[in-house]
Amino acid sequence: MNSWNDRAYALFEEQQRDRGIDVGEVQRKLTALKIETPSWGYGDSGTRFKVFKKLGVPRNPFEKMEDAAVVHRLTGACPSVAIHIPWDHVDDFGAFRKHAESLGLTIGAVNPNVFQEDDYMLGSVTNADPRIRRKATDHLLACVDVMKETGSKDLSLWFADGTNYPGQAHIRRRKHWLQEALQETYDALLPHMRMLIEYKFYEPGFYHTDLADWGMAFTAANHLGPQAQVLVDTGHHAQGTNVEHIVAYLLDEGKLGGFHFNSRKYGDDDLIVGSINPYELFLIFQQILDASADSDEGVRQTAAGIAYMIDQSHAIEPKIPAMIRSVQNIQTQYAKALLVNLEELADAQGRNDVLGAENAIRKAYEMDVSPLLASMREEQGLPVDPMQAYLDGDYESRIAVRGIGGSSW
Numbered sequence: 328m329n330s331w332n333d334r335a336y337a338l339f340e341e342q343q344r345d346r347g348i349d350v351g352e353v354q355r356k357l358t359a360l361k362i363e364t365p366s367w368g369y370g371d372s373g374t375r376f377k378v379f380k381k382l383g384v385p386r387n388p389f390e391k392m393e394d395a396a397v398v399h400r401l402t403g404a405c406p407s408v409a410i411h412i413p414w415d416h417v418d419d420f421g422a423f424r425k426h427a428e429s430l431g432l433t434i435g436a437v438n439p440n441v442f443q444e445d446d447y448m449l450g451s452v453t454n455a456d457p458r459i460r461r462k463a464t465d466h467l468l469a470c471v472d473v474m475k476e477t478g479s480k481d482l483s484l485w486f487a488d489g490t491n492y493p494g495q496a497h498i499r500r501r502k503h504w505l506q507e508a509l510q511e512t513y514d515a516l517l518p519h520m521r522m523l524i525e526y527k528f529y530e531p532g533f534y535h536t537d538l539a540d541w542g543m544a545f546t547a548a549n550h551l552g553p554q555a556q557v558l559v560d561t562g563h564h565a566q567g568t569n570v571e572h573i574v575a576y577l578l579d580e581g582k583l584g585g586f587h588f589n590s591r592k593y594g595d596d597d598l599i600v601g602s603i604n605p606y607e608l609f610l611i612f613q614q615i616l617d618a619s620a621d622s623d624e625g626v627r628q629t630a631a632g633i634a635y636m637i638d639q640s641h642a643i644e645p646k647i648p649a650m651i652r653s654v655q656n657i658q659t660q661y662a663k664a665l666l667v668n669l670e671e672l673a674d675a676q677g678r679n680d681v682l683g684a685e686n687a688i689r690k691a692y693e694m695d696v697s698p699l700l701a702s703m704r705e706e707q708g709l710p711v712d713p714m715q716a717y718l719d720g721d722y723e724s725r726i727a728v729r730g731i732g733g734s735s736w
């Protein structure tokens with residue numbers, strides 16, 4: 328470490344020691360944080376108005392893994408990659424897994440896709456047509472087979488199912504069909520596998536969505552059993568929703584399984600993580616770290632089992648550096664959340680000291696954690712600034728040979 332970083336770190340350590348925070352412990356926890364990146368975050372994507380084609384975008388799932396490996400090599404934090412089927416369908420999943428492993432990666436969550444075929448226009452597992460429901464459920468089951476072949480442990484489910492008009496479909500009947508499909512899929516899981524159920528309040532359905540909020544996903548997961556949990560996509564709530572409250576509630580119920588991190592200003596905008604409301608991200612991590620220190624072992628275990636995933640879509644920004652930026656932003660907010668003195672917070676809460684409790688949270692958020700991040704990366708032999716290291720390297724120019732017109736999503 329250069330002397331400037333050395334001095335900054337020494338000062339940081341002293342400051343934290345005075346506050347009763349063990350920086351060695353904080354750094355160990357920060358190093359342990361692993362973030363899964365999505366294969367579709369390396370492909371071309373856009374809005375419903377236009378998918379802009381970019382130079383060097385991966386042409387197939389194998390090349391997506393190569394890009395994901397670069398993000399992992401520079402950050403040391405992203406050893407697994409979520410896949411979406413059929414976007415990432417390959418003839419030989421065993422070979423695909425080996426390819427990932429040769430790059431130092433594992434296959435993370437498998438995401439079935441039951442929203443992009445014409446058959447699914449009026450619903451997949453909730454369609455009034457039993458043939459379409461069967462087809463959709465068969466795809467979910469096929470994805471469980473993909474999990475077996477790739478070594479994946481999480482089946483990550485999001486349904487676009489919903490309606491556009493009052494009376495268009497029978498809401499309760501669709502609820503039952505959805506649960507039947509989930510149950511059949513749940514029954515096919517091996518004991519070490521989980522089903523993560525994602526919700527979203529609208530889009531593409533503009534009147535009702537079958538799994539619209541955390542309560543519906545939670546209810547579905549509860550009916551299924553312990554291997555089913557809820558996945559919180561930070562962009563899937565109405566404006567003003569207190570996401571960290573949902574996180575705390577699900578943690579306490581043993582039902583928080585994972586995240587899709589991204590940022591939003593208006594709808595499900597899928598922007599770079601931490602680019603719009605970093606305080607929300609910090610507060611989410613604060614709830615998780617609070618649960619990690621809970622006296623109840625079940626709550627601690629739930630927190631330890633969370634799958635941290637990024638789900639973002641790059642309409643205008645270059646994919647690999649955008650992913651690196653998201654990872655860095657997550658690490659920054661996690662590091663800040665680690666600086667909350669939980670004893671100080673509990674003490675202020677116990678005394679009903681409103682301002683004292685708020686201060687215990689906010690002051691950690693306001694701290695500069697760059698010396699800590701630099702030290703954490705140095706210790707692992709990583710570049711102190713992964714983003715700059717990527718921009719200084721030649722990967723971008725090397726992948727230009729792929730040309731324009733790679734995979735969408």
Ligand code: PSV
Pocket residue numbers: 367438485525527560587595638
């Ligand atoms: C839906 O908006 C979603 O968040 C789901 O996770 C999908 O699988 C993903 O985006 C990719 O489109």
Ligand code: MN
Pocket residue numbers: 485525560587638
């Ligand atoms: Mn998502």
